[in-house]
Structures are given as structure tokens and as C-alpha cells.
Amino acid sequence: QVQLQESGPGLVKPSETLSLTCNVSGGSISSDFWSWIRQSPGKGLEWIGYIFYSGSTHYNPSLAGRVAISVDTSRTQFSLHLSFLTPADTAVYYCARSPQRDFLYFDNWGRGTLVTVSS
Amino acid sequence: SYVLTQPPSVSVAPGQTASITCGGNNSGGKSVHWYQQKPGQAPVLVVYDESDRPSGIPERFSGSHSGHTATLTISRVEAGDEADYYCQVWDSRTNNYLFGPGTQVTVL
Numbered sequence: 001q002v003q004l005q006e007s008g009p010g011l012v013k014p015s016e017t018l019s020l021t022c023n024v025s026g027g028s029i030s031s032d033f034w035s036w037i038r039q040s041p042g043k044g045l046e047w048i049g050y051i052f053y054s055g056s057t058h059y060n061p062s063l064a065g066r067v068a069i070s071v072d073t074s075r076t077q078f079s080l081h082l083s084f085l086t087p088a089d090t091a092v093y094y095c096a097r098s099p100q101r102d103f104l105y106f107d108n109w110g111r112g113t114l115v116t117v118s119s
Numbered sequence: 120s121y122v123l124t125q126p127p128s129v130s131v132a133p134g135q136t137a138s139i140t141c142g143g144n145n146s147g148g149k150s151v152h153w154y155q156q157k158p159g160q161a162p163v164l165v166v167y168d169e170s171d172r173p174s175g176i177p178e179r180f181s182g183s184h185s186g187h188t189a190t191l192t193i194s195r196v197e198a199g200d201e202a203d204y205y206c207q208v209w210d211s212r213t214n215n216y217l218f219g220p221g222t223q224v225t226v227l
Contacts, residue, residue, distance in 0.1 A: 035216070045154075045162065045205055047216040058214055094161055104209040105152035106216075107173060109161040 002027035004095050004110035011116050017083040018117075022095030022110060029053055029076045033098040035106065036069060036080045038091040046091075050098065051078055085117045121149075121210045123219035130225045137193040139222045141206030144187075149208040151189035153182060156221075157202045165204075166191060193224070201226045 008020035022034070035050040049059035051069040059067050063082070071078040082089060092114050096106040124142045131137040141151055151169055154162035164173050166182035169189065179194045193200055206219040 037216075044221050045207075045218040047218070060215060061213070102168065104150055105164060105167045105207060106154075106162075107164050107167070109163070112161050 006110045006113040020080045024076045032100045033103045034078045035096045037094045040091045125219040125222045128223045132227045139191045141189045152207045153191045154205045155202045
């Protein structure tokens with residue numbers, strides 16, 4: 001059973017860049033689609049973007065220009081970089097998997113990590 | 120742009136049936152998926168591809184789709200089913216994943 005675990009800073013300052021890492025264990029990262037999804041306090045879910053194991057990416061247009069996702073298959077992890085942060089970026093950030101055979105949904109999620117943007 | 124709508128809340132007595140709808144403002148044909156999220160936890164996939172269940176999800180959870188509306192049905196509701204439920208689609212026109220606003224299910 002694949003397990004995902006997010007890690008990164010819990011507090012970042014406005015205008016800085018957030019960097020989060022998702023460690024994948026119990027399975028291979030060299031297949032499937034790997035996404036970042038966030039949830040602002042008391043709000044719904046927003047997909048940020050995905051990376052395919054080959055390195056190809058696609059991002060939510062609402063965040064395009066500020067987001068980059070990379071993968072390190074040798075270390076079985078992928079990362080999120082979100083720049084020019086504002087307090088509106090405060091959220092719980094989840095990493096999740098979409099199976100390659102049917103990439104339309106997320107069948108495995110990390111526990112999430114709370115990121116607060118504040119000076 | 121494609122928008123999903125869900126009722127903000129649904130209340131149901133234990134042992135009864137809860138139905139949660141998910142409507143789209145565009146043409147149908149999009150496969151709908153459902154997630155359960157309990158307070159302080161990550162979402163869990165409970166139904167995918169309209170009506171399939173991942174292993175470990177009870178048969179009490181079922182999905183259906185008619186026209187522009189998908190429905191998640193929870194039969195014989197238990198106290199442990201109290202949670203927020205989100206529908207989700209893949210919008211092939213924009214290559215984006217979209218989530219509905221969520222429905223809070225309260226077990227009376």
C-alpha cells in the first residue's frame with residue numbers, strides 16, 4: 001500500500017516561496033500522476049497541479065506563474081514550490097496520487113501539512 | 120468554466136438513507152468521483168468512476184449519475200458516516216481537476 005507524507009515549514013512570510021516535499025513509500029513513484037491539493041481553513045479543496053513520473057507537469061491556471069512541481073524518482077519524492085505568497089495561500093497542503101491507468105481521481109492522499117503565511 | 124454544485128448540508132437519522140447530489144453547469148459525460156473527509160483528516164476516496172468502490176469501502180456507499188446530476192447514496196447511515204463529502208471531476212477541456220464545494224452530512 002503506497003503511503004504519502006508531506007513535509008515542510010509550517011510558517012512562511014508573505015512574498016516568500018513555499019517549498020514542500022511529499023515522500024512516497026511502499027511503492028514506486030515511477031508511474032502514476034502525483035498532485036498537490038490544498039484546502040484553506042474552513043473551505044473546500046483546490047487542485048494545484050500534477051507531475052507525471054516522466055517529469056511532465058500541468059498546473060491550475062489560477063496559480064500558473066507561481067507554482068512549480070518537480071520529481072526526484074531516485075529519492076521517491078516530489079516537491080511543490082509556490083512563490084509570491086500572500087495570506088490567502090494559508091491552507092492545509094495535501095499530496096495525492098492518481099493511478100496512471102485512470103488518472104481521473106485521487107486514490108491515495110497524504111495526511112496534509114498546515115502552512116500559515118504571516119509576517 | 121465548469122462549476123460543480125452541492126447542497127451545503129444534509130441531515131439524516133441513523134439507519135436511514137442519505138443522498139448527496141452533485142450538479143454540473145455544462146454538458147454531461149464527465150465521470151464523477153466522491154470523497155469523504157472527517158474533521159482533521161485527509162479526504163478518502165469512497166466512489167470513483169460514477170459507481171465503483173475502492174477496496175475497503177462498505178457497500179453502503181454507492182454512486183449514480185443521471186443527466187447533469189450525480190448522486191452519492193449512503194444506505195443504513197451510521198454515526199461514523201458524519202463527515203464532509205466532496206464530488207470531483209476531471210475537466211478535459213481545461214485539463215483541470217475540479218471539486219464541488221462539499222456537503223456536510225450530519226447524523227441526527
